[in-house]
Amino acid sequence: MRVGRIGWYVALASAVAGLVAMELIVGSTRIPFRSVLQVLTGGASDESIERAIVLGIRLPQALTALLAGAGLACGGLLMQTTFRNPLAGPTIMGVSSGASLGVALLMLAQPILAVMPVPQDLGLLMGAMVGAMAVLFVVMAADHRIGDGVTLLIVGLLVGYLCAAVIGVLEAMGSASALKGFVLWGLGSFAGVSLERIPWLAAPVVVGLVMALLFMKPLNALLMGEDYAATMGVHARRTRRRLLWITGIMAGAITAFCGPIAFIGMITPHMARAAMRSSDHAVLLPVTMLMGSALALGCDLIARSAITGGVIPLNAVTSLLGVPVVAWVLLAGKRWGSLT
Amino acid sequence: MGKLDMKPLLHASGVAVGYPGRSLIRDASFELHGGEMAALIGLNGTGKSTLLRALAGLRAPDSGTVEADGVQLTQLSAVERARTVSMVLAGRPSAGLMDVRSLVGLGRQPWTGMLGALSDRDKERVEVALQQAGVEPFADRLFGSLSDGEAQKALIARALAQDAPIMLLDEPTAHLDLVNRISVMRLLRDVSTNGRKAVLLATHDLTTALELCDRIALLHEGSLWWGTPAEVIASGLLATAFAKDGMRFDAASGTLRATTEKPLQE
Numbered sequence: 001m002r003v004g005r006i007g008w009y010v011a012l013a014s015a016v017a018g019l020v021a022m023e024l025i026v027g028s029t030r031i032p033f034r035s036v037l038q039v040l041t042g043g044a045s046d047e048s049i050e051r052a053i054v055l056g057i058r059l060p061q062a063l064t065a066l067l068a069g070a071g072l073a074c075g076g077l078l079m080q081t082t083f084r085n086p087l088a089g090p091t092i093m094g095v096s097s098g099a100s101l102g103v104a105l106l107m108l109a110q111p112i113l114a115v116m117p118v119p120q121d122l123g124l125l126m127g128a129m130v131g132a133m134a135v136l137f138v139v140m141a142a143d144h145r146i147g148d149g150v151t152l153l154i155v156g157l158l159v160g161y162l163c164a165a166v167i168g169v170l171e172a173m174g175s176a177s178a179l180k181g182f183v184l185w186g187l188g189s190f191a192g193v194s195l196e197r198i199p200w201l202a203a204p205v206v207v208g209l210v211m212a213l214l215f216m217k218p219l220n221a222l223l224m225g226e227d228y229a230a231t232m233g234v235h236a237r238r239t240r241r242r243l244l245w246i247t248g249i250m251a252g253a254i255t256a257f258c259g260p261i262a263f264i265g266m267i268t269p270h271m272a273r274a275a276m277r278s279s280d281h282a283v284l285l286p287v288t289m290l291m292g293s294a295l296a297l298g299c300d301l302i303a304r305s306a307i308t309g310g311v312i313p314l315n316a317v318t319s320l321l322g323v324p325v326v327a328w329v330l331l332a333g334k335r336w337g338s339l340t
Numbered sequence: 341m342g343k344l345d346m347k348p349l350l351h352a353s354g355v356a357v358g359y360p361g362r363s364l365i366r367d368a369s370f371e372l373h374g375g376e377m378a379a380l381i382g383l384n385g386t387g388k389s390t391l392l393r394a395l396a397g398l399r400a401p402d403s404g405t406v407e408a409d410g411v412q413l414t415q416l417s418a419v420e421r422a423r424t425v426s427m428v429l430a431g432r433p434s435a436g437l438m439d440v441r442s443l444v445g446l447g448r449q450p451w452t453g454m455l456g457a458l459s460d461r462d463k464e465r466v467e468v469a470l471q472q473a474g475v476e477p478f479a480d481r482l483f484g485s486l487s488d489g490e491a492q493k494a495l496i497a498r499a500l501a502q503d504a505p506i507m508l509l510d511e512p513t514a515h516l517d518l519v520n521r522i523s524v525m526r527l528l529r530d531v532s533t534n535g536r537k538a539v540l541l542a543t544h545d546l547t548t549a550l551e552l553c554d555r556i557a558l559l560h561e562g563s564l565w566w567g568t569p570a571e572v573i574a575s576g577l578l579a580t581a582f583a584k585d586g587m588r589f590d591a592a593s594g595t596l597r598a599t600t601e602k603p604l605q606e
Contacts, residue, residue, distance in 0.1 A: 084434070217456030221449055224433045230398055231429070232502070233422030233450040279436030282455070 005283060008275060012290035016066065019297035023062035024054055026301065055195060063198050064190040065296040068254045069264055071205040073292020074212050075247040076265030077272070077284060081219050082243050083153050086329055089266035090251035092153065093244060094135045094160035099255035100186065101163040102131020107182045108174035121197060124185075125256040132252025135159050140241060187313035188259040190300050201257045208250035209289060215243060216281040223279055262315045263322025264299075268292045270329055295321075347410065349374050349538035350395065350425075350506050355404035357390045364390055368404070368564035370557060372540055374505060377532040379549035380542040382559030382581065388542035389430060391559070392508050395540070396427045408506055422450035426502035428495045430510035430542075432488065440486070440494045441479040444469050447501030466501050472535075473497035473527060489520030496527060500535075507531065509541040513548070521545055525552050546578075547595045 024036045031050050038044045039054040075090030083092075090096065106127040118126065135156075142155040171179055185192075193201055218239045221229035226236035254261065272288040273279060299317040348371035358364040364387030372378055380388050394401040397413045406413040408424045416424065426447070435443050447469065448462040458466070470476040473493045478486065483494060492512055499507055512528070513521040525548050532539040532554075540557070543549050549556065549569075556572040558565040560581040565572065572578055579589040590597050 214454065217449060217452065217454065220456060221446060223436045223438060224443075224446065225429075227393075227398055227429055228433055230418070231396060231422060231425070231427040232446060233419035235418050273437055277437055279438050280442060282457075 005276065008287060009290070012287065012294060015294045016290055016297065019294055019301065020062045020066065022301055023065070023297060024058045026305065027053070027058060029053060057191070060193050060195045060198055061190050061300065062297065064193045064201060064258060065300045066293045067198075067201055067205045068190060068258050068261060069268075069292040069294070069296025070289040071208060071250040071254050071292070072261060072265040073268035073272075073288045073295070074209055074285065075250050076267075076292075077269040077281075077288045078212060078215075078219070078243045078247050079265075080269050081222050081281070082240050083150070084222075084225065085153065086270065087266060087326065088153070089263075090247050091160070091260065091262075091265060093139055093156035093248065094158075094163060095132045095156075095248045095251045096255045096260045097160035097163035097167075098131040098133075098135030099128035099252050100131070100260055101167055102127035102129070102134075103185060103256070104167045104170045104182055105131070107185065108170040108178050121192070121194075122200070125200060125253070128256030129252050131163075132248055132255065135163065136244065136248040136252075139244065143237070143241060143244075185259045188261045188315040188318070190258055190296070190314065191304075192259075193257050197257070201253055204249050204253040208246045211246045212243075213285055215239070215246075216285055219243075219281040219285075220279075258314075260315075261296075261318060263318045263326070264292055264295055267322050267325040267329075268295055270325060271295075346373075348372060348407075349409055350540065351407040352395065353405050353407070355391070355394060355406060356402045357387055357394050357399075358402055359390075363402075363562060365559065365564060366562045368557075370555075370564065370566040372506075372538040372555070374536040374538055375533060376554045377529055377539040377541070377552065378555035378557055379553040380540060380557045380559065381544070381546060381549060386559040387562075388559060389510050391564075392427070392510050392540070392542055396425050396508050397421045398427075419450050422502065422504070424504050425506045425508060426499040426504040427507070428492075428499050428509040428512055430514065432491050433495075435483045438483050439480050440475055440483055440497075441466065441470065443483045443494060444475070444479075444497045444501050447498040447503075450502060450504075465503060469497045469501035472500055472531070474523075489516050489523065492516060492520070492524055493527065496524070496531075500531065505536075506538045507540075509539070511542050511544065513543060513545050521548060525549075528552075546582075 021033065021036070025031055025033055029049070031053060035044070035050045036054055039051045044051040072090055076088070079088040079090060079092055080086060103124055106124055138159055139152065139156050143152050146152060146155070171182065174182070218229065218234045221232045221234045222236065222239070229236045268291050269284065269288050272284050272291050276283050276287055278284065299314060299321065303312050303314045303317045350372040353369050355368040356363065356366050368391060380391065382388055393399045395406055397416070400414070408416070408421070413421060445458055445462070445466050448458055448465060449456060452458060452462060470479050473496050475490065475494045475497050478490060483491065486494060496509070496512065509528070513524050516524060525545070528539050528541065529552050531537055550573070553569065556567060556569050558572055558577055558581055560577065565575070565577050567575065573591050579591065582589050588597055
């Protein structure tokens with residue numbers, strides 16, 4: 001059993017490394033692996049095209065996919081365990097909708113973005129984070145008053161619908177050019193983050209991932225439900241709030257930089273459980289993170305591959321992959337429902 | 341009844357529980373000692389589960405105090421409480437893809453470090469709990485694949501692994517056939533007598549409770565009556581509490597019987 005698990009870790013880590021390498025090699029301009037290595041080890045000249053492509057475009061894109069995939073997948077696992085709902089994901093609490101609303105306010109109401117004393121991408125990041133945090137505060141306030149996990153889930157969904165409605169109004173009132181920019185952002189992409197901005201994405205995601213690992217013990221207790229967890233010494237409500245914060249911060253940052261990315265958060269934990277045949281978070285958390293990274297990298301490669309002409313939006317690829325998995329989860333019914 | 345420990349492990353004093361606009365229990369007072377097993381009985385809706393949740397610290401009583409092992413429950417941290425009181429809740433929880441050994445291992449959570457890794461001593465306690473509850477033969481099977489009787493024993497094993505001196509159980513024999521009901525009750529009797537634990541279980545299985553328990557806590561019309569099985573039968577309270585159309589309590593056999601007669605109202 002243990003060898004099997006280690007085998008999975010090694011295979012997944014290798015897959016992630018391989019996919020990162022492919023991200024650096026594959027593209028409209030094919031760069032040999034040796035040249036990529038030269039660029040990464042500082043062997044290439046500053047003016048070389050390879051260096052400009054690898055460091056300016058492909059490396060940041062690969063790192064963004066790596067981080068976003070791990071963060072979204074991890075957030076999905078946290079939400080599925082917290083709410084004991086196999087279809088929960090980081091978007092379920094309205095966090096992504098809140099981030100989208102923050103971005104919509106900035107992109108569709110141009111004067112706000114124009115007067116902000118920061119670069120545009122950081123302005124959007126701040127807008128998305130403020131939107132995500134605002135939704136989290138609303139959900140937390142509801143949690144403080146309601147306390148019931150299922151009702152809280154519904155509150156999150158309602159807040160998401162409310163955000164979508166406001167975004168709809170903003171879209172109707174926005175200019176054509178602003179609307180185009182917002183729609184493109186909404187299609188999702190790992191390509192919009194420069195190497196200099198990677199730390200802005202990496203910091204909240206890495207902190208979130210580490211925090212999630214530190215919560216593996218109460219997460220395992222929560223598998224039996226909040227009441228059982230409480231009888232085993234877990235402060236269930238406080239733990240739920242902290243897990244929501246962790247997920248919200250990761251999802252908010254990822255949405256800000258990449259747009260709302262569909263399905264990775266929801267489907268990856270199911271794939272991890274199916275592979276490991278376990279609900280133990282000590283096993284699932286690292287596997288889910290690695291699988292999330294691999295999935296994001298794979299989807300990104302498909303989206304920008306020559307086969308698809310490089311014009312298919314990332315969310316179309318994640319949805320084409322995600323819908324069958326969700327259908328599988330629903331059709332398998334009880335068996336998969338019991339996995340959370 | 342075996343020899344009882346002098347100091348009560350669970351002491352409820354003037355405990356009242358209910359919901360907004362609805363009082364269930366007005367004044368429950370009792371002491372439960374190590375080595376004692378008590379059954380909490382009463383009709384549906386009399387507050388058995390609500391009282392157990394208050395005794396486990398899952399909810400605060402509306403008034404009154406609960407002392408566990410000499411300390412007020414409200415003064416204990418969540419972990420200290422879990423080290424003092426273990427509980428098997430009503431119904432069968434979903435536990436995901438967890439085998440029985442892992443599920444029983446969760447019982448060690450109050451004793452493990454931040455990441456929940458089991459030490460050698462924890463693993464030893466888990467094995468003892470598995471054996472004690474008789475679930476060792478299927479320890480490697482998924483919890484979800486067990487029969488109801490096996491699952492109930494696995495949940496009791498998890499509570500045993502928690503090593504708490506007080507064990508509360510909410511209808512541990514519900515949905516079980518006669519063989520499994522007796523088997524679970526005998527297990528709890530053994531846990532209480534040989535493990536020196538204070539065991540309090542809510543049950544509708546009146547006959548087995550009267551036969552195997554040291555104390556009966558009868559909930560009726562908001563009051564808790566506490567006594568030995570013989571005392572509670574002699575008091576006539578059982579006949580009153582369970583006097584419903586088509587049913588009467590037969591004191592001679594200690595069982596409820598269906599009847600076409602009208603109940604005797606005292």
